[in-house]
Amino acid sequence: MAPQGPKSMTASKGPQPVEEARHLPVKGPHPGYISIANQYTFEQKLRRMQKENGCDPSREDNYRLQGVQLIDNVRESLQLPVRTFDTACTYYHKFRLCFRDAEYNYQDAAMASLFVACKVEDTIKKSKEILCAAYNLKNADHPTTQDDKIFEQPSKIIIGLERLILETIGFDFRVRYxxxxxxxxxxxxxxxxxxxxxxxxxxxxxxxxxxxxxxxxxxxxxxxxxxxxxxxxxxxxxxxxxxxxxxxxxxxxxxxxxxxxxxxxxxxxxxxxxxxxxxxxxxxxxxxxxxxxxxxxxxxxxxxxxxxxCDQCESEDREMSWITPGSATSPVNTGSMPGSNSVKRNAKGQEGTMRFVFDADEALKEQDAVGEYFREDYEEYEVEIEEDIPEAKNHNNHGHGHGHGSNHGHGGPRRDRGHNNRDPGWAPYNRNRNQDRNRGGRKGGYYQ
CATH class of the missing domain: 1.10.1060 (Fumarate Reductase Iron-sulfur Protein; Chain B, domain 2)
Structure with missing residues (x-):
């Protein structure tokens, strides 16, 4: 066995260079996106949001009035306080401004807004209880109870819309009374x-x-x-x-x-x-x-x-001709509650997490601090590069000539005796071989 121990170890002669470890920049998690709740909105922004969502102006007022009236009727049927009505209507308006009519039924949106408002105002009602009250108001001759199976699917739709309403208001539950x-x-x-x-x-x-x-x-x-x-x-x-x-x-x-x-x-x-x-x-x-x-x-x-x-913003909005209103066959025209056709909106694919912030100043400070690490600087400069022009074959030579002008398929420089800037299919004389022999032309070389 080879000896082991301190005496058997060879000492290094002189200092050895130490290589510095080159670490690539560590890519951390995405900082996410910040959403700030907005308590007040100008009239001009309201109209712009309606245009962007493709709302039909002729139908928008009717659906807004019918939705608020439905909330009021169900609220009175369940004997809820007026604060719950105020909260539900505010959420209903904000929700309709952020989502297209073709993605949901306005009656389901009204009931979902009332469902969220009941939780916010501590007047908790079950989703099936709210749906049952709305159903009995519409079908007074055939009332039913909240345990009926016809409310199973509408209840799932309302719970799905609840999440969208919370995202719309940015988890800011402040409402005016x-x-x-x-x-x-x-x-x-x-x-x-x-x-x-x-x-x-x-x-x-x-x-x-x-x-x-x-x-x-x-x-x-x-x-x-x-x-x-x-x-x-x-x-x-x-x-x-x-x-x-x-x-x-x-x-x-x-x-x-x-x-x-x-x-x-x-x-x-x-x-x-x-x-x-x-x-x-x-x-x-x-x-x-x-x-x-x-x-x-x-x-x-x-x-x-x-x-x-802002008059300038209004003139710019009028030039937006790419927006088309919702179709007449959107789910807002279909039946609501039992058998509803509301579409559950899927969240858009995002790399980071959506975070809801209440303080706008702190959100701006955080955005500036994080932006320094995600800023990409570019330098633009021009570089001249010489490219070779590909040579074209001379169709009149047919590969027969062995003079100075033939390339023989080797791709070398072309020497056409001063005619390289002409059309490749062009010949000095439009003559055939027999005419050259009769007139005493050269029998070989370039003109053959």
Whole structure:
């Protein structure tokens, strides 16, 4: 055996160079995507989202009104508080703005919004219980219970839509409730002998406002001030009554109040039968109030129909001709609840994870910090490269000549006696061999 131990080991002579390990950059996990919840949306953005989703304007209003009315009917049937109604309508509007009509049924979306709202407001109801209430309202002659098997498939659809609603709102469950603030304003400004009549008009109007997009455009104070002003105008109150309400004291502006009042007037003049207040007053009264407010907007330069409107963005949106509205055979026209045809939307394939952040400033800081490691820098430079032009065969030679101009198929440089820039099929003389012999031409070489 070979000896082992310290004495048998050979000592190294001199220092040996140590090779530095070259490590490739470690590729970590994808940082994911950040989604920030948006509490308020401008009117211009709402219209752009509808165009991008391919909503048909002629049908969009009808489906919005029918969905909110369905939520209200089921809510009253289950004896749920008005806060749950407000939350469900807000989620319903946001969901319809983010998904195409062809991907779901508007009735299923309304029931799914009410299902999520019941969890948020701690008035928990089962999905089958909500579906059963909606079914009994539609089929009052043949009521059933929530244990019926016809609610198995619709219940799965609602649970699937629940996840999409949570992603749409970004897990931000904050919603405006104008009813409580409206009651306080009426108590403070309206005399006790007139308060009952006043609140009898203002409170149903507070339900009708959720049939517009005002709840996702305006704050609670704006909606309450707008309802008080419109109610006072309808009841023939002194103009000083609603002009004394200063919007600045309620953290809003006159432009936002005007926009909300006009949204309500548009609802009452176009769809009076689908509201609670539209049939209680004459249509001409709504039109007269609308004319007066429009005159106020035209006279004041600081007011506009939609505050924050960008004319340049509007001109760009009109040029978007590639968007087509939804088809008339979309699932929104089919039956809902039992036997529904709603399509379950699959999540798009993404490399990272979607994360929902509430603080926009922190999300921007994180994006800037992570962006440094994913930034790709490029340098553009031009390089001149000489390429050889492929030689073409001379079809007139037929491979017979052995003179200086033949290539013999070796691909070498071509020497055509000054004719290399001509057509490859061109010959110095258009003669055949017999004519060359008769005229004494050369018998070999290039002209053979």
């Amino acid at each position: 104008p009813q409580k603030l409206l009651t306080k304003m009426v108590r403070k400004r309206v005399p006790p002998d007139e308060a009952r009549e006043f609140i009898g008009v203002a409170y149903p109007m507070c339900i009708d406002i959720y049939k517009t997009f005002s709840p996702i455009k305006q704050s609670t104070f704006t909606m309450a001030v707008s309802i008080v002003e419109l109610t006072a105008r309808l009841m023939g109150k002194d103009p000083e009554f609603y002009k004394s309400v200063r919007p600045e004291r309620y953290h809003t502006t006159r432009g936002c109040v005007t926009e909300t009042v006009l949204d309500l007037l548009d609802l009452y003049t176009q769809f009076p039968k689908s509201t609670r207040i539209g049939t209680r007053f004459d249509l001409a009264k709504f039109i007269d109030i609308k004319i007066k407010i429009n005159q106020e907007v035209d006279a004041d330069r600081d007011l506009a129909r939609f505050p924050g409107w």
